[in-house]
Amino acid sequence: MVNDTRNAKSSSVWGLLWLGLTLAVLAVGFYHAMTAPTEATMGNLYRVFFYHFPHAILSFVFPYLNLGASLLYLWWRGRSPSRALAADAFAVASAEVTVLYASIGLATGMLWARPAWGIWWTWDARLTTFLLLWLLYVSYLLLRSFSAAGQTAVVSAVLAVFAAIDVPICYMSIRWWRTQHPAPVFGGGADSGIDPSMYPAVWWNLIGWTMWGAFVLGLRYAIERRRQRQSAADSLAYLGDAQEAR
Amino acid sequence: MSYAGHVWMHLRKDLRLEWRSKDSINGMLFFSLLVVVVFAMAFDPTAYPTIARQISGGLMCVAVLFAAMTALNQSWARETLNGVLDAHRLAAAPPSALFVGKALANFLFVSAVEVVLAPVFAVFYNLHPLGETRLLLVILPLGTWALVVNGTFFAALSLRTRNRETLLPLILLPISIPVLLAMIQATTAVLTGEFEPTAWLKLLLAYDVVFTVASVLLFDTILNAD
Numbered sequence: 001m002v003n004d005t006r007n008a009k010s011s012s013v014w015g016l017l018w019l020g021l022t023l024a025v026l027a028v029g030f031y032h033a034m035t036a037p038t039e040a041t042m043g044n045l046y047r048v049f050f051y052h053f054p055h056a057i058l059s060f061v062f063p064y065l066n067l068g069a070s071l072l073y074l075w076w077r078g079r080s081p082s083r084a085l086a087a088d089a090f091a092v093a094s095a096e097v098t099v100l101y102a103s104i105g106l107a108t109g110m111l112w113a114r115p116a117w118g119i120w121w122t123w124d125a126r127l128t129t130f131l132l133l134w135l136l137y138v139s140y141l142l143l144r145s146f147s148a149a150g151q152t153a154v155v156s157a158v159l160a161v162f163a164a165i166d167v168p169i170c171y172m173s174i175r176w177w178r179t180q181h182p183a184p185v186f187g188g189g190a191d192s193g194i195d196p197s198m199y200p201a202v203w204w205n206l207i208g209w210t211m212w213g214a215f216v217l218g219l220r221y222a223i224e225r226r227r228q229r230q231s232a233a234d235s236l237a238y239l240g241d242a243q244e245a246r
Numbered sequence: 247m248s249y250a251g252h253v254w255m256h257l258r259k260d261l262r263l264e265w266r267s268k269d270s271i272n273g274m275l276f277f278s279l280l281v282v283v284v285f286a287m288a289f290d291p292t293a294y295p296t297i298a299r300q301i302s303g304g305l306m307c308v309a310v311l312f313a314a315m316t317a318l319n320q321s322w323a324r325e326t327l328n329g330v331l332d333a334h335r336l337a338a339a340p341p342s343a344l345f346v347g348k349a350l351a352n353f354l355f356v357s358a359v360e361v362v363l364a365p366v367f368a369v370f371y372n373l374h375p376l377g378e379t380r381l382l383l384v385i386l387p388l389g390t391w392a393l394v395v396n397g398t399f400f401a402a403l404s405l406r407t408r409n410r411e412t413l414l415p416l417i418l419l420p421i422s423i424p425v426l427l428a429m430i431q432a433t434t435a436v437l438t439g440e441f442e443p444t445a446w447l448k449l450l451l452a453y454d455v456v457f458t459v460a461s462v463l464l465f466d467t468i469l470n471a472d
Contacts, residue, residue, distance in 0.1 A: 074467065132423055135423075136421070139416050139421075142413070142416050148406045148472070150471075151406065154468070155468070155471055159403065162396075162460060163421065165460060166420075169424045169449075169453060172424075176445055177427055177431065
């Protein structure tokens with residue numbers, strides 16, 4: 001128990017240091033994003049790109065962490081229950097961060113699309129795939145909240161595997177869909193390459209938001225681990241009461 | 247007994263149960279007929295034959311999907327009565343045989359509904375397909391199998407959850423979007439004759455293979471979830 005408290009203390013110190021560093025990097029990123037040269041056609045509007053891009057990219061990274069944790073859970077389930085619990089905590093944390101980042105990616109994208117293209121949304125290949133990614137992981141979280149207490153981890157790990165298989169298939173199918181039909185007018189954006197003077201803003205923000213994602217994920221993982229320990233302690237306490245009553 | 251023998255036993259049991267009660271097929275048939283009628287209110291299919299050709303493929307797939315979802319939950323609910331599911335877990339038969347048998351049974355029920363529904367659509371929506379109608383004999387079974395194999399799996403997965411009737415569509419729909427898209431596009435290609443459905447057929451086939459393998463491999467885990 002003493003060891004646990006010491007571990008918790010040292011990890012919260014490291015966590016605070018990490019948070020400080022993250023905020024510093026994000027501040028530099030903000031500075032670069034606001035001082036980068038104004039874009040030729042869109043003016044200052046394009047600056048939302050520096051926030052949209054890291055969130056959109058990272059929301060395709062966290063699902064893989066979720067898949068990895070879910071597979072580890074299924075592997076460890078019968079072999080090492082304590083490791084399996086840790087893997088499950090990591091899976092739920094990464095799924096929530098996926099949904100968070102994808103939501104921010106969607107929101108910033110829509111805010112950008114409205115002035116740039118005149119519409120909030122278009123069923124273009126990339127947007128549709130992204131929306132489906134969001135839907136898949138929201139359904140994962142819904143399943144977690146609906147499932148019976150004893151089997152949340154198993155059931156959701158299985159769904160995570162299915163979702164991860166589905167993401168590339170979705171991507172392919174929607175590309176076919178949108179290339180077969182005439183695509184809507186889709187101009188602007190940074191797809192056609194960006195000016196080197198904008199690189200610092202892109203990189204600082206990408207690194208900063210990656211660190212932020214890692215921080216939120218670690219925090220959520222720690223909370224989930226604490227909840228697991230608490231519920232284990234509760235069950236043990238009930239068992240103790242029951243034995244005393246006998 | 248061989249694996250195929252176990253599958254056949256499960257399939258025969260499900261078919262016999264359905265033959266005696268006829269719950270799922272009757273429910274699905276009437277439900278999809280209602281969908282046909284309700285969508286005819288949304289637009290006038292006989293007055294706009296081109297639009298009817300363009301959208302009735304999609305409408306039929308959606309009708310089939312919704313109808314299937316009403317039956318999928320029931321197909322597992324039968325197994326929970328009197329602890330039959332626990333008996334399955336104790337049985338020496340491979341667990342995936344139970345899954346494959348039930349998926350095959352559901353596939354037959356949904357296909358039976360489609361056999362009735364497709365002519366009904368053609369009559370009520372005054373459809374004159376412009377493409378190769380024979381291809382529907384490949385497209386519909388492939389798409390139906392994809393929907394049913396995932397649906398049966400997720401119905402088993404949500405069996406012991408709270409409000410499982412709500413949960414099934416919430417997890418089945420996002421996973422099935424690629425297959426729905428492929429099925430709708432391929433059917434529309436046949437009805438309108440504007441483009442070739444081959445690419446979508448390949449996608450359906452790939453999806454079928456991938457998700458059948460995944461379901462069969464993971465069903466054991468689901469059955470012994472707690």
